[in-house]
Amino acid sequence: MRETILMMAWAMIGTAFFVFFALKMGLTAGYGRYTNQAQWGINPKLAWFIQESPAFFIPFYFLFGGLSSTGRILNCIFLVHYFYRALIYPFRIRSTTKSPLLIVAAAVAFCTYNGTLQGVWNSYYQLEEELTYRHLIGSILYFSGMFINHKSDNILMTLRKPGETGYKIPTGFLYEYISCPNYFGEIMEWIGYAILGWNLPALAFAIFTFANIGPRAIAHHNWYKEKFPKYPPTRRALIPYIY
Known part of the structure; x- marks a missing residue:
């Protein structure tokens, strides 16, 4: 089973390169501002619940049957998100x-897989470990990224007043420096998680x-x-002052 899980991880890395280049070549995920209204769709609240649920309930199930106490903590950190x-x-x-x-x-399939x-x-299979500076660094990155992600989402959610439609330029917080701090925060989260888990x-x-x-941050920035x-010319897409 361990070898199967490792093969699944390598397959995810291989798929990541394919997804990256596909998005860089101009493919856009058809949701949000890019949604094709002619397609069959469902309520976005229900959609998000359905597609994200496997990534919560599957690790939650394994949480109670595991052998590694270190891994149990790592699972809990994953489950917080x-x-x-x-x-x-x-x-x-x-x-x-x-x-x-x-x-x-597609999101259900990925969340089930992951x-x-x-x-x-x-x-x-997670090794038992004593706490080290690596865990401190990973925790800081993970929870800082989560804070950035949530705060950025809150700004987006309150851009429009009740009854208003259309898009506005988000301002405040890291939006003064980048177009997609919500994405920046989420990437930071999972880098922190990877450092924690090693x-x-x-x-x-x-x-x-x-x-x-x-690449979606770049697409949003260009949009x-x-x-x-x-639109503020000094803003970058994903990384302040850099990218």
């Missing part, structure tokens, strides 16, 4: 744009996260500049 994404965030969404069924199905990958490895499945997920949402002629 997806408890919010699956059980809180969906009910805070204000968008009424339907989520395409194909996108939801939930199994992380849950099984953490529960049965294993191939955690690293694979961190790589896939960057490959998946890094903002096209949509708003007076």
Whole structure:
């Protein structure tokens, strides 16, 4: 079983490179501002709950049958993120744009795959470790990234007043420096998680996260500049002052 989990991790890394180059070549995920309204879709609140749930409930299941106490802690850290994404965030969404069924199905498949990958490895194959400075650094990155991600999402959710439609330029916090601090925070989270775990499945997920949402940050940044002629010229897409 251990070898199977490692093969799954390598497969995720290989898929990450494919996804990265596909997105860099101009492919866009058809949700949010890029949604094709002609496609079959479902309510976005329901869509987010359905697609994120496997990444919470599968590791939660393995949490109670594991052999590694260190891995159990790592699983709990993973679950903190997806408890919010699956059980809180969906009910805070204000968008009424339907989520395409194909996108939801793809997200369910990935979250099932990744939930199994992380849950099984953490529960049965994560090495027992004493606390070190590596764990401190990983924890700081993980929880700092989570804070950035949540605060950035909150700013986006309150951009429009009740009844308003259309898009606005987000301001405040890290939006003064980059177009997608929510993505920046999420990437930071999973880098921190990979440092904490120091294993191939955690690293694979961190790589896939960057490959998946890094190019999307560039696409969002370019969209903002096209949509708003007076978009702040000093803003970068994902990394302040750099990228």
